[in-house]
Amino acid sequence: MSTPTLADARPRARYRVSALDYARARDIDPLSALVRYRSDFACGRDRALAHARVLACARARGRRAAGVVPSAAGLLTFAARLLPTADRARYGEEYQSELWDLARSGAGRLRQLGYGLRQLRRALAAGFALRSARRGSAAR
Amino acid sequence: MSSEKRARPRMTIPTQLVLRSLLAEPARELYGLQICAAAGLPSGTIHPILARLEHEYGWLTSRWEDIKPEDEGRPRRRYYRLAEGGAERARIALAQAATSAGTTIGLRAWPVGDLP
Numbered sequence: 001m002s003t004p005t006l007a008d009a010r011p012r013a014r015y016r017v018s019a020l021d022y023a024r025a026r027d028i029d030p031l032s033a034l035v036r037y038r039s040d041f042a043c044g045r046d047r048a049l050a051h052a053r054v055l056a057c058a059r060a061r062g063r064r065a066a067g068v069v070p071s072a073a074g075l076l077t078f079a080a081r082l083l084p085t086a087d088r089a090r091y092g093e094e095y096q097s098e099l100w101d102l103a104r105s106g107a108g109r110l111r112q113l114g115y116g117l118r119q120l121r122r123a124l125a126a127g128f129a130l131r132s133a134r135r136g137s138a139a140r
Numbered sequence: 141m142s143s144e145k146r147a148r149p150r151m152t153i154p155t156q157l158v159l160r161s162l163l164a165e166p167a168r169e170l171y172g173l174q175i176c177a178a179a180g181l182p183s184g185t186i187h188p189i190l191a192r193l194e195h196e197y198g199w200l201t202s203r204w205e206d207i208k209p210e211d212e213g214r215p216r217r218r219y220y221r222l223a224e225g226g227a228e229r230a231r232i233a234l235a236q237a238a239t240s241a242g243t244t245i246g247l248r249a250w251p252v253g254d255l256p
């Protein structure tokens with residue numbers, strides 16, 4: 001594997017996120033996805049980026065077809081980042097799935113943004129609940 | 141103290157509404173938006189409650205919907221239901237919450253001059 005350069009850092013990060021999204025969508029263990037990301041990147045940056053673009057396009061196509069408002073999806077991604085690391089993937093996927101259902105049921109831009117904002121507002125409370133549950137189970 | 145605290149969540153009105161909606165059909169699994177609709181709460185407000193009831197108190201269990209997202213053309217949902225024993229504990233907690241609310245209302249309704 002070639003030595004990582006600073007120029008590679010952004011595409012690497014982008015591809016790592018895509019690999020993890022891909023893993024979540026197909027119920028693959030995130031660790032396997034990261035291993036795959038490393039080996040893909042080792043095969044060549046261009047190939048890895050092309051693959052990332054394909055994945056991103058597929059995701060965006062699916063969201064557009066469902067009528068998902070991208071800014072609402074962005075709010076949910078941010079809300080998931082406020083949760084403990086171990087719970088981010090699960091709740092991130094759950095939030096996006098609910099947004100998708102909301103969009104499919106005909107919710108407009110404002111309703112979707114409202115959903116995103118409410119999740120964002122309550123993400124800290126959810127994070128607190130998850131952290132305290134983890135502390136409780138560790139103490140037991 | 142901590143084990144006592146862990147035995148029962150704070151029975152806020154939204155918590156009670158979520159529990160009541162799950163208790164309506166304890167065997168039925170519901171996903172987030174369905175719970176919101178059944179409880180009459182705005183979408184996007186119940187996840188902290190669900191997280192507490194599931195992870196901290198063990199009253200709920202959840203699982204991913206068993207579908208392939210690429211085949212169905214939509215992401216999988218997360219389904220919740222009352223755990224074994226959770227339904228009973230939820231019923232007791234709701235009854236206690238109703239009793240204490242009734243007591244408070246009863247005391248407030250009692251005219252101060254007529255108190256024994």
